[in-house]
Amino acid sequence: MERQSLQFHLLGSNQTSNYKDKSWRSKALCFFLCFFTISIVGLIIGGNLTTWVLRGENNFNERIRVNDAEIVESEQGVVAADDGRCSEIGASMLRQGGHAVDSSVATALCVGVVNPMASGIGGGAFMIVRSSSTSKTQAFDMRETAPLAASKVLNIFDSYGTSVAAKGNLGVHRLIEALKHMFAVRMNLGDPKFVDIKKYVSEMLSPSYAKQIRTMIVDDTTFPPEYYMNRWSQLRDHGTSHFCIVDAERNAVSMTTTINYGFGAGMLSPSTGIVLNDEMGDFSAPTEITPDTLPPAPANFIEANKRPLSSMTPIVVTKNDQLVGVLGGSGGMDIIPAVVQVFINHFILGMEPLTAVQSPRVYHKLMPNIVKYENWTVIDGDHIEIAEETKLFLTEKGHKLEGKAAGAMVQLVVQSLQKPVEMGRKNGRDSNNGQIFHGTLTAVSDPRKDGRPAAV
Known part of the structure; x- marks a missing residue:
């Protein structure tokens, strides 16, 4: 009865007359x-x-x-989605000379068809687009607030001043501590049109603030949640889908889509058949009884026309104004830890792209104060689990560990900057001036969801 009432609120009180009297x-x-x-x-x-x-x-x-490989290489363009059929459909648009954004439209529609429980045009998305001709990157907010939390964690690691800080078991401990600090402050964020978040955004992007946080990370031990000065209950958002696209001219798209809960609100629009999202669940409510006993975050309280907070973290990586990589993930609260770990694995520790994505991951939500580590056999039969020596090391530091037969899914595209590719003219168009670097593209879809990339 309650659901039926909600459906009419979403569609409008005069939905019957509107439905019969549609405009052209x-x-x-x-x-x-x-x-x-x-x-x-x-x-x-x-x-x-x-x-x-x-x-x-x-x-x-x-x-x-559908390509059977978990990794593909191309000089012309690649698509890495969490379903091989959608990667192939996106790549087919590139083969016809389409822009990366053209490919993203086809890929997103495909994902909504094959994975309607987590994505669809009835939901929202966050998209990062980089133009090779202007060297500018734009963020398109189709639902959420910006994923600044990932920047905070990476700034903390950057404050160590050396990539060695992220290596080995000690690097895993430091990562966990950085994640706990990140989750403690991220609930201060909210829709900037409704909440003044300039102070928190400035801190999250500030190298000096990252150094202050780093001094609170102790290599010998971990601490209870109150040490990290958390004030608000965490947002526990849900299912999503992510894909990465780079075209022949090195335009790039990193896009995460979501309808929140499985099959969104569990309702179809009677006029379009579109699955309606349940993004209202991503707001904090003043009367909410939270599982971590903390009060709900005022910055994320629901208001008319306000957008809820999100864990979506699409990223485009550049170096010296040249495209280096595209990545992002799906999986609710696990997205930020997973994307950060893949970023560190490849761009800091130098792992090969496939290894960077396949490597076992750890997760932390601050409350409960437990490290969740991957321990599961994925669809393709591979078993993913952190090493026993890593478990022992973390236990000795005071961490409480718990295996997890789940995790976020991450797609990754990287461009090699070592060997430029001579593109010449393609599809009847100039491939742009010599300032745009064309290296070999490598695309990886996360085997945890049995995803497959596609190449042009």
């Missing part, structure tokens, strides 16, 4: 969405869509050929 624009939109979705479904399950070009063919008369 609404009908056109519905037709477009239905046509595009049916096209995507046709590509996934097989069919005869002569308007689609795949692998240079003019007709598509068979199922999508």
Whole structure:
């Protein structure tokens, strides 16, 4: 009964009359969405869509050929989604000369079809787009506030002044401590249109503030939650989907989409058939009884037209104005720890891209004061678990450990800056001036979800 009432609030009190009296624009939109979705479904399950070009063919008369490898390389463009069929559909747009953003639209629609419990056009997203022609990066907020928490953790590691600080078991201990500090302050954030967060944003991006936090990280021990000065209950957001795209001209997209809970609000719009999201669950409520006994965060209280806080962390990495990498993840509160660990593994510790993604991860939410470590056999049969010596080391530092048969999924694309690729003219267009570096692209989809990347 309560759900039925909520449905009408979301759709409007006069939904019946509106539904019967739609404007031509609404009908056109519905037709477009239905046509595009049916096209995507046709590509996934097989069919005869002569308007689609795949692998240079003019007709598509068979199922999508999904790459079996967990890693691909290309000089022309790559897509890394958490479903191989969607990676392939995104790559097909690039083969036709499409921009990375064109590919992201097709990929996102595909993910909404094959993974409707976690993604869809009825939900929200956060997208980072980098233009190779202008060397500018833009953040498109289609739901959330910016993922500054990841910056805070990386700044803390940067304050050590050496990559050695992130190595080995001691590096894992320091990471856990940095995560606990991050979770203690992130709930001060909220929609900047409604809450003044300048002070907290400035601190999270400040190297000097990171050094202050680093002095509180002790290599010999860990501490109870109150040591980290946490004030508010944590946001416990839910399922998402992430993909990374780089095209031939080195435009890049890092995009995370979500409808929050499994199948969102559990309701379909009667006019479009779109699964409605449940993003209201990502707000804090003044009357909320929280599992960690802390009060709910006022900065994230619900208000009309306000956007809730999020753990989504899409990232584009550059060096000397050249594209170096694209990454991001899905998995609610686990996203930030997972993305940070993959970033550290590759860009700081120098692991190969596939190893950086496959390596076992640890997670912490500050409360309860427990380190969750991966201990599970994933879809492809591989077992992922941190080493016994790492467990012993962390236990000796005072950490309480608990195995976890789950975790966030991370997609990664990196560009080698060692060997430039001579692009010349492609698809009838100039490949841009010589200032844009074209190296080999390597794409990895997380095997934890049996994802597969695709190359042009």
